Amino acid sequence: MLKLKNISVSYKDKVVLDNLSLTAESGEIIGLVAPNGTGKTTLFHVISNFLKPNNGTVIFHDKLQYKTERNEIAIHKQLTTFPEQRDLFEELSGIDHMKLYANMWKGSTGNVQKICKQLHMEGYVKKKVKTYSLGMRQRLCFAMVAAADTPVMLMDELMNGLDVANVALISEYLMEMKKEGKLIFVASHLLSNLDLYADRVLYLKDGNIIHQQDFSRADEKFIKIDLSSEEYGALKESLPEDHLYIANHLCCIPLAKLDEAEKNAWITRLSSYEDKELTIGPLGTAEYYEKYYHEDSKL
Secondary structure: OEEEEEEEEEEOOEEEEEEEEEEEOOOOEEEEEOOOOOOHHHHHHHHOOOOOOOEEEEEEOOOEEOOOHHHHHHHHOOEEEOOOHHHOOOOOEHHHHHHHHHHHHHOOOOOHHHHHHHOOOOOOOOOEHHHOOHHHHHHHHHHHHHHHOOOEEEEEOOOOOOOHHHHHHHHHHHHHHHHOOOEEEEEOOOHHHHHHHOOEEEEEEOOEEEEEEEOOOOOOOEEEEEOOHHHHHHHHHHOOOOOEEEOOOEEEEEOOOOOHHHHHHHHHHHOOOOOOOEEEEOOOHHHHHHHHHOOOOEO
16 A cells, blocks of 8 residues: 655765655554654654655555555545644634545545534534644544544644543544554654554654564564662663563563473562562553663663
8 A cells, every 4th residue: 555665865964764665555544653753743744745855765565665656646545644733724614624624635524514513512612723722623634534534644742632532432433434444643741542443653853764563463562660770770681682671660581491490480580579560461552662762671
């Protein structure tokens, strides 16, 4: 569905994307995480042709590229980006915005009422946007992309300003769109939420993808426990060489190379910290984020 080949973007002496390549398929939700200023938005701008890369190619359906005006029009009919709240029209209603997006991309407004109902917007969607709260505006931005109904969707920080109930509502809707075969990119700082609906999460650093967390297969499991620097220091010499100490607090012992006796021995030993919670499982998105972006992580 979408291929990025050797994408590079730099501004003067700063390299933002460095020979980045990626293949994404229909029916995938791909999370994208990294600290601010490390290339998430730049990558979205390259995919949507808002920014020309210094090098590299964006390919849709194995053949379409941004090489001619005709191709650009054809690609933009298949791609929507998450609108910014500042681009909303204060004097128009929410339903007007949704119909605008539906007409521009889908060519009909037949799905608008259904989206309003599913997103619980009936109570305010006919009011002018100037009366909306931050959360209502954010939900409208999502509803506009849903109304466009394109095969590819780029959503940058779509959960901003939403309460827990609305985060759950939109997460459920994302899963429905995935079942319909949409390819959805979600850049988000709400890390634990990505674990619920993403097929994989990409971590950007130094202009490239440094790790891909794939939820479609069983990830490596760890014995995990929070330890202070002093507690970790007392254990460090006896820990397996491939252990992790993440963000100066989380000790993780991989199970892959431990036999049953070694596993039980470590569980028993770590259980002696009575005030600590010991868990066994894969690293989550928040834990990988700390691993790759916290300066005190021991990798």
